[in-house]
Amino acid sequence: RAVMTPVSxxxxxxxxxxxxxxxxxxxxxxxxxxxxxxxxxxxDVIAVAxxxxxxxxVDVLCTGSAGxxxxxxxVTRTILENIKVLAAGQKxxxxxxxxxxxxxxxxxxxxPEDATKLTLASxxxxxxxxxxSSIDVKKVDPASVSESQLFGGPAPEPVVRHxxxxxxNITPLAxxxxxxxxxxxxxxxxxxxxxx
Numbered sequence: 001r002a003v004m005t006p007v008s009x010x011x012x013x014x015x016x017x018x019x020x021x022x023x024x025x026x027x028x029x030x031x032x033x034x035x036x037x038x039x040x041x042x043x044d045v046i047a048v049a050x051x052x053x054x055x056x057x058v059d060v061l062c063t064g065s066a067g068x069x070x071x072x073x074x075v076t077r078t079i080l081e082n083i084k085v086l087a088a089g090q091k092x093x094x095x096x097x098x099x100x101x102x103x104x105x106x107x108x109x110x111x112p113e114d115a116t117k118l119t120l121a122s123x124x125x126x127x128x129x130x131x132x133s134s135i136d137v138k139k140v141d142p143a144s145v146s147e148s149q150l151f152g153g154p155a156p157e158p159v160v161r162h163x164x165x166x167x168x169n170i171t172p173l174a175x176x177x178x179x180x181x182x183x184x185x186x187x188x189x190x191x192x193x194x195x196x
């Protein structure tokens with residue numbers, strides 16, 4: 001049975017550190033049920049100068065064109081957060097001294113849905129890994145950043161709103177009085193009455 005987590009010299013091997021029976025050996029034995037291992041091509045920059053090693057946690061950022069093919073407006077967004085690194089190259093254990101490892105491929109542990117996101121991002125965009133603390137598990141969901149926002153593109157047109165404001169300290173005008181024409185025989189006369 002394969003060991004699921006790293007063990008130290010003279011450490012007791014307990015049941016919860018072992019892969020289930022019949023799980024096989026190697027990397028596939030360390031993949032929990034319902035999860036997938038997806039490998040992505042990296043270089044020294046993407047792999048955070050080689051410090052992305054097995055067991056570390058990363059966020060995956062993707063930069064791509066927001067308007068589809070031919071669009072020049074690039075957008076970067078965080079597509080996955082708090083993802084475990086299963087392997088760096090063909091190594092599935094961290095270096096005991098914590099030395100960085102230069103590798104061409106990183107294998108990440110993701111859900112099936114996240115596997116499709118990661119595959120599309122690595123195919124159609126450019127991915128970047130952001131190393132995070134192993135004790136920081138909070139989901140942040142940062143906002144996307146566009147090229148125009150980053151480089152100070154043209155400012156959006158200000159929105160002008162007209163708001164009707166009642167004038168202060170002005171007494172309202174009295175309504176005009178009613179005027180009635182009174183005819184008495186051959187005499188005509190206009191009489192005014194106040195408007196309530």
